[in-house]
Amino acid sequence: MEETAPAPAPDPLAGPVAVTAAGALCWRVRENKLQVLLIHRPRYRDWSWPKGKLDSGETLPECAVRELREEIQVDVQLGIPLPTVRYRISSGIKEVFYWAARLQDVEPVPDGTEVDEVKWCPVDEALELLSNPSDREPLEELITAHSRGDLETYPFIVVRHAKAKPRSTWNKAEGERPLAATGRRQALAVCRMLTAWRPKRIASSPWVRCVQTITPYVEAQQVKKLRTVPQLTEHAAERSPKKARAAIEALLDKQKSTAVCTHRPVLPQVFKVMEKRMSPKLAGKLPAADPYLHPGGIIVCQISVKHPGRIVSVEQFDAYDD
Secondary structure (H helix, E strand, C coil): CCCCCCCCCCCCCCCCEEEEEEEEEEEEEECCEEEEEEEEECCCCEEECCEEECCCCCCHHHHHHHHHHHHHCCCCCCCCEEEEEEEEECCEEEEEEEEEEECCCCCCCCCCCCCCEEEEEEHHHHHHHCCCHHHHHHHHHHHHHHHHCCCCEEEEEEEECCCECCHHHCCCCHHHCCECHHHHHHHHHHHHHHCCCCCCEEEECCCHHHHHHHHHHHHHCCCCCEEECHHHCHHHHHHCHHHHHHHHHHHHHCCCCEEEEECHHHHHHHHHHHHCCCCHHHHCCCCCCCCCCCCCCEEEEEEECCCCCCEEEEEEECCCCC
């Protein structure tokens, strides 16, 4: 008589998420040794990572940056994404998204309410101190990235312009077609999202709808110069895809934190350049089908400092859409 295999045990962490949160693992290197920052929460009497619940209308990266500002009074720039942690709480499943965040020459200060103590410690000590076993998973990935030389990174961000006025209602030059009212609100959302990475070099197609999408960030961060790249307009990229790809190559070769705003039809050329600098597994995370990104959507790549040009992570986020 044939024996049937026992049914797999149900996943205790499967099912709907009751609480979504985001945070970061702050890190630094001292005397050639990797250190991470733990926080002590008096309410729970535990050692953990700075994190907090997602506010209404907030993206996960914005939440992570805000929570670090509130809990330990530091402004961070997010690095590579780390494993998401799930665990059960009284109301159901809690899901926490984490990023790496390098802290240099800034000392965190506990807020005194949610956090009463902070502690820099070697990673081995952190693995022992962490109260929640699931919090070790993002730390282990951070340690692995450091051992590969891919923990210190800078961002390269691709932005699709926000929602523009319909072509059917516009009878002037295509390059002058501006954002719709929704698009202007999305541009503010793009500004808030980009602040999580704070790219210093900003480039854009010179067409009005792209410039309008990225201008709120340029003004908010007091970026010295918005560089316009004629090769990245719809018409120029259609005439010469090779020149559009070369323009993206040139931006990547600067090896500086960068955001570039362009059009939906140009995105395949952008992705072709990026694919060459990442593993096939990461390339599979790039959008493969039209429309690639929603209006105001972004692709965030982290590029290794130690291995110039190597893209080590890919994330996608959408702006506000009403």
